Amino acid sequence: xxxxxxxxxxxxxxxxxxxxxxxxRATQLFRWIHQRGERDFAAMSNLAKSFRDKLVASxxxxxxxxxxxxxxxxxxxxxxxxxxxxxxxxxxFIPETGRGTLCISSQAGCAVNCRFCATGHQGFSRxxxxxxxxxQLWHAEFELRRRLGLRDGERAITNVVMMGxxxxxxxxxxxxxxxxxxxxxxxxxxxxxxxxxxxxxxxPMIDRLRDDCPVALAVSLHAPDDALRDELVPLNRKYPIAExxxxxxxYLERAPRDFITIEYCMLDGVNDAxxxxxxxxxxxxxxGTAANPGLPCKVNLIPFNPFAASGLKRSPAARVAAFAAxxxxxxxxxxxxxxxxxxxxxACGQLAGEVQDRTRVAERRARAVPVHVAPPVxxxxxxxxxxxxxxx
Ligand code: SAH
Ligand code: SF4
Numbered sequence: 001x002x003x004x005x006x007x008x009x010x011x012x013x014x015x016x017x018x019x020x021x022x023x024x025r026a027t028q029l030f031r032w033i034h035q036r037g038e039r040d041f042a043a044m045s046n047l048a049k050s051f052r053d054k055l056v057a058s059x060x061x062x063x064x065x066x067x068x069x070x071x072x073x074x075x076x077x078x079x080x081x082x083x084x085x086x087x088x089x090x091x092x093f094i095p096e097t098g099r100g101t102l103c104i105s106s107q108a109g110c111a112v113n114c115r116f117c118a119t120g121h122q123g124f125s126r127x128x129x130x131x132x133x134x135x136q137l138w139h140a141e142f143e144l145r146r147r148l149g150l151r152d153g154e155r156a157i158t159n160v161v162m163m164g165x166x167x168x169x170x171x172x173x174x175x176x177x178x179x180x181x182x183x184x185x186x187x188x189x190x191x192x193x194x195x196x197x198x199x200x201x202x203x204p205m206i207d208r209l210r211d212d213c214p215v216a217l218a219v220s221l222h223a224p225d226d227a228l229r230d231e232l233v234p235l236n237r238k239y240p241i242a243e244x245x246x247x248x249x250x251y252l253e254r255a256p257r258d259f260i261t262i263e264y265c266m267l268d269g270v271n272d273a274x275x276x277x278x279x280x281x282x283x284x285x286x287x288g289t290a291a292n293p294g295l296p297c298k299v300n301l302i303p304f305n306p307f308a309a310s311g312l313k314r315s316p317a318a319r320v321a322a323f324a325a326x327x328x329x330x331x332x333x334x335x336x337x338x339x340x341x342x343x344x345x346x347a348c349g350q351l352a353g354e355v356q357d358r359t360r361v362a363e364r365r366a367r368a369v370p371v372h373v374a375p376p377v378x379x380x381x382x383x384x385x386x387x388x389x390x391x392x
Contacts, residue, residue: 001058001059001060001062002015002058002059002060003059003060003061003062003131004029004033004059004060004061005033005061005062005063005130005131005134005135005138006129006130006131006134006177007130007177008130008177008178008180008181008184008187009026009027009030009180009181009184009186009187010180011177012026012029012030013026013027016029019051019054019058021051021054025047025051027186028044028046028047029044029047029055030184030186030187031186032044032047033061033138034138034181034184034186034187034188035152035153035186035187035188036152037138037141037142037145038061039060039061039063041055041056041059042056062131062135063135063138063139064081064082064083064132064135064136064139065081065082065083066079066080066081066082066139067080067081067082067088068080070344071344072340072341072342072343072344073343074340074341074342075095076092076093076094076095076340076341076344077092077093077140078090078091078092078093078341078344078345079091079092079093079136079139079140081132081135081136081139083108083128083132087108087109087125087126088108089105089107089108089128089132089136089164089165089166090105090164090165091103091104091105091136091139091140091164092164092340092341093140093144093156093157094340094341099158099159100144100155100156100157100158100159101157101158101159101160101161102136102137102140102141102157102159102160102161103161103163103164104133104136104137104160104161104162104163104164105128105133105136105164105165105166106127106128106133106162106164106165106166106167106168106171106174106175107124107125107126107127107128107165107166107167107168107170107171108124108125108126108127108128108165108166109122109123109124109125109126109165109166110122110123110124110165110166110167110170111123111124111167111170112167112170112200112233112234112235113234114200114220114222114232114233114234115231115232115233115310115312116222116232116265116267116304116310116312118307118309118310119165119166121307121309121310127166127170127171127174128166128171128174129174130174130175130177130178130181133174133175133178134178134181134182136164137157137160137182137188140156140157141155141156141157141188144156144157155188155189157188157190158190158194159190159194159195159196160182160190160194160195160196161195161196161198161218162175162195162196162197162198163196163198163218167199167200167202168197168198168199169197169199169202169205169206169209170202170205172205172208172209175197176209176212176213179195179197179213179215180213182195183195183213183215191256192214192215192216192256193215193216193256193257194216195215195216196215196216196217196218196261197209197215197216197217197218198217198218198219198220198261198263199217199218199219199220200220200233200235201219201220201221201233201235201236201239201244202235202239203239203243203244203247206244206247206248206250206251207247207250207251209251210250210251210253210254210255211254214251214254214255214256215255215256216255216256216257216261217248217251217255217260217261218260218261218262218263218300219244219248219260219261219262219263220233220263220265221241221244221262221263221264221280222263222264222265222267222271223236223241223271223276224271224276224279224280224282224283225241225279226240226241228270228271228276229241232267232270232271241283245283245295248260248295248297249293249295252296258296259296259297259298260295260296260297260298261297261298261299261300262284262295262297262298262299262300263300263302264280264299264300264301264302265302265303265304266301266302266303266304266314266315266319266320266323267304267312267313267314267315268304268312268313268314268315268316268319269313270312272315272319272320272323274322274323274326276323277322277323277326277327278326280299280327281326281327281330281332284297284299284327284332285330285331285332297332298332298333298334298335299324299327299332299333299334299335300334300335300336300337301320301323301324301334301335301336301337302337303315303317303320303336303337303339305339305345320336321336324336
């Protein structure tokens, strides 16, 4: 059985042709899956019966197994998906006025091993497949549409951030078809500016993404100099700051936005001193010389979300504010990230899932809040899916 969530539209076209079907059938099929959330081939009324029979025999639309779901007081929802062999990944929905953001995982665990990150502390287990990346969106979008009573064409999710577990640019081959499905007008139809890849700085892959599928880019910097960044983000030893910022500048030549988002996790006594804010400002603003050209960017300061094993503390609010003021006064737009879903540990860097530990997944499943699982979608509506619209 092939899981059709694995394919972007062009790959689905190739697969359909292999089945002896014309390529335009792939677009119809793609729309059923990604615009209607349909998984029952029998209900895909505009496809020929012979094709539907073939699909039933050889394909499936397989979502992920929900191990648990938690809803925070502020409406944030965190799903834990069991991806087999003791691995689980987390996906977070963050509702805001006029938009809904889904934070998606790209790997079970992460090999980069940043000092301040719960995912990094678990080590790396494996890459998620394209189907597993897309299935997070597919599940959340259609589950939310059903719960919110949205009509066809109304979207629950307007923004995607690849800021869950894992380093997306270390799973490049599976990431790109997933991004294409998110952007496809026959799929989720998300704007390139509303899909963000966040990276710890895999320089060659930043260049490839620029050429293959430019979306909004966030760079997790966390330090103004290489000595400190080497400690916090070990990948810096391979791709130091100057190379990283140079690749970010190249990215801007094709990016859908004219700035890069710089993420900076505020760690008490580590990277939050006024002198470090000045150094960051100098680095990002540059001085107009070839040696120090700066980077058009916005800075997002993330108050560190603590977890037991880190041995690190969150910077006090006053220090975060002072740090932000230095950057602002220097002319760099700076925001301080509001922590969401605090009561369910759904904030940045707290997504741990469970990796390679069957007993703990089993325990967690047993403890999990019962989830209302949607019945297999088999509503027959007929006709073409409606063009995607915006939420009111
Ligand atoms: N691997 C990618 C994307 C996933 S992490 C990356 O590193 O960019 C998403 C964001 O959460 C990154 O900016 C990361 O630095 C930040 N983060 C990780 N651990 C955190 C923590 N404990 N508190 C606050 N932010 C954290
Ligand atoms: Fe990996 Fe990102 Fe966590 Fe670093 S911050 S360990 S790159 S998920």
